[in-house]
Amino acid sequence: MENSSVLLSHKLFSFTHLFVLMNLPSNSLDYLKKRIVEFITERDWDQFHSCKNLAISIMLEAAELLELFQWTDPPLRDVKKDLKQNISDELADLAIYVIRFANKLEIDLGAQIIAKIKENEKKYPIPESIGRADKYHEYFIRNRRSQSEERKKGV
Numbered sequence: 001m002e003n004s005s006v007l008l009s010h011k012l013f014s015f016t017h018l019f020v021l022m023n024l025p026s027n028s029l030d031y032l033k034k035r036i037v038e039f040i041t042e043r044d045w046d047q048f049h050s051c052k053n054l055a056i057s058i059m060l061e062a063a064e065l066l067e068l069f070q071w072t073d074p075p076l077r078d079v080k081k082d083l084k085q086n087i088s089d090e091l092a093d094l095a096i097y098v099i100r101f102a103n104k105l106e107i108d109l110g111a112q113i114i115a116k117i118k119e120n121e122k123k124y125p126i127p128e129s130i131g132r133a134d135k136y137h138e139y140f141i142r143n144r145r146s147q148s149e150e151r152k153k154g155v
Contacts, residue, residue, distance in 0.1 A: 029110050033103050036096055054101040061097060065090035 025031060040046055068086055079087070102109040123136035128143070 029099070032095075032099055036100050037103065040100070049100060049104060051101070051104070054097055054104065057097045058094065058101065061090060061093040065094065 040049065065087065068083055068090065074082070099109060102112070125139070128139040129136075134142075
């Protein structure tokens, strides 16, 4: 009887949140956050989601993604054909833990991503970074060298 009342309360929880979930696009970050919270709440797993455990889980899932490429470097067409589903599964696991971690710490992940893109736009200006995989500090080193060389020529 106790199990059926717990199950019933979880079903009621799901039903009460159905309206909220129905009014959000299924791929929106808000919808995903709400759906993840619903999934976790239904299973009473919040107790296991400490910052440490979530950070470890993110790293473990990233390692599982990396493992798909261990000892191989397949061309993109083969990755799309042979590994796409496994990669999709691992990326979804990663996204769930990242969204959960951000939500747990009340981080607006969407706003933080936009802020990070703006920061990276400053670090990686188009003229210096287009077509290059250098780390951002390399641009400044290269610029300083060229400025130094220009000063020597001008002296």
